[in-house]
Amino acid sequence: MEFRDLNIQYKRYKKDIDTAIQEVLSNANFISGKEIKELEAQLAEYVGVKHCITCANGTEAMTLVLMSWGIKEGDAVFLPDFTFFSTGEVVSYRGATPVFVDVDRETFNLDTVKLEIAINKVLEEGKLTPKVIIPVDLFGLPANHNKIKEIANKYNLLVLEDGAQGFGGHINGKRACGFGDAATTSFFPAKPLGCYGDGGAIFTNDSELASLLNSLKVHGKGENKYDNVRIGVNSRLDTIQAAILKVKLKAFIEHEVEDVNRAYNLYNERLAGIVETPYIPEGYYSSFAQYTIKLQNKEQRDGLQAKLKEKGIPSMVYYVKPMHKQEAFSYLEFNDQDFEVTERLCHTVLSLPMHPYLSEEDIDAVCSVIEGYLG
Structure with a gap:
């Protein structure tokens, strides 16, 4: 018995997956092939947002959003204490301070009462500036996004939904990765929607943010990759993974x-x-x-x-x-x-x-x- 059986899935969709991979090999468009934009359009439609920006992995997805928001030293970012390391890692990577918050025992997700207590504590101490909340959709269950948004509005905070485990879930029909000012997911093989390597994506309705993210993920490009208007990173989803994900998204x-x-x-x-x-x-x-x-x-x-x-x-x-x-x-x-x-x-x-x-x-x-x- 497998904990998460990826082999049985491959056997069921072997013909379609092999064909999709072979098409990429035949076309030799291994980076930024047509499958990238096709996948991004399909993912955005499924989630119900205007923009999907694919990238190298789920951790990079969160990093890119925090980069685009200018999160830096002296900023406080609130996130659950019960989650995978990368959710806090990306905060420290930006030089900001992660503020961990206890979770709800029943749902495993961010406790909204304790979240507001933590925000007020940071404000009272006056050492850090509250900037962002990163709720995690743990184990596939969306966080209490409606209440979190209410708290974010009250304290003028941005919300970055970490939907690495939550893709496919929803609250009253509104899908995970459609909450917050931006959301991210991971296509790590064992995730609900996984590829055959690393991969990630960012979701947002903010067109300016989407444009900035598309620049940041390719060395801060401007009109083209040799026109660099800002310092960025190299964080692209490769075409073979996009082709695989198109097949697997249909099954999903x-x-x-x-x-x-x-x-x-x-x-x-x-x-x-x-x-x-x-x-x-x-x-x-x-x-x-x-x-x-x-x-x-x-x-x-x-x-x-x-x-x-x-x-x-x-x-x-x-x-x-x-x-x-x-x-x-x-x-x-x-x-x-x-x-x-x-x-x-x-x-x-x-x-x-x-x-x-x-x-x-x-x-x-x-x-x-x-x-x-x-x-």
Whole structure:
């Protein structure tokens, strides 16, 4: 059993993927081929925004947005403590200060009450200037974007939605990566929509921002790549990855998001009353980058993970260490009491195999081990 089975997906769409790759090889337009613009148009239409700008990866996508907004030393950027390292890394890379905020125990996403407390604390201290909120759509579930936008408006902050795991989810029909002043996603192979290497994209309705991002991602180009009007970076999605993503986006839209939610429902039915399963608020829809359960304590979690491994079933812990305890952020001062929920989640969460091609038999096998272990 695979944690996220990319091979079975490839076998199903092998003919289309191979043909798409071969067309790029035949045309020899490996950088900025026609597939790039075609993919960007399709992604923008799916999300429901005016502009999609592809780039090298999801981390670069966030970096480019912060560059375009002029985020710098002395600025404060607010983000969840329970997330992957890159969300905070891009802030420090720009010289700004990441301000970590505890998360909601039920959704794993940014706690909006604690967010506002953190903003006011920074304002009262007067050392940093609040500039940006980066909510993360963790495990496929969109963050509480409506409330976050309300808070952002109140304090005149920009919102950058980190939709690396959330692509395909929505709130009352409005799709992830369509929230905030800009949004980003990742096409890392294991993400809900993944390519066969690294890749990322930025989404926005701001035409001026889109123009600036298209310049920054290619060495700050002006009229052409030899007309450089600003300092930029080299952050392009290559044409082969775009061709692959065009095929996979079609499958993603046609059935994969629906199928991964079918797996979610099957898991929930079999695990009801046995273990705490993922919570999806009313009106929300998840693309389930991960299916994450909560155990009672670290000993129980680690014991279950060992039992699953013994039975040949892979599982993962996202995340073993909170952001504020990463050594790279040791120069910042924190109070552990501000992160009680995150601390507990790091000791009790466990992610189970989850993908659109997961069979009912595999789900039964996973749940049987869990039920047997927990009695």
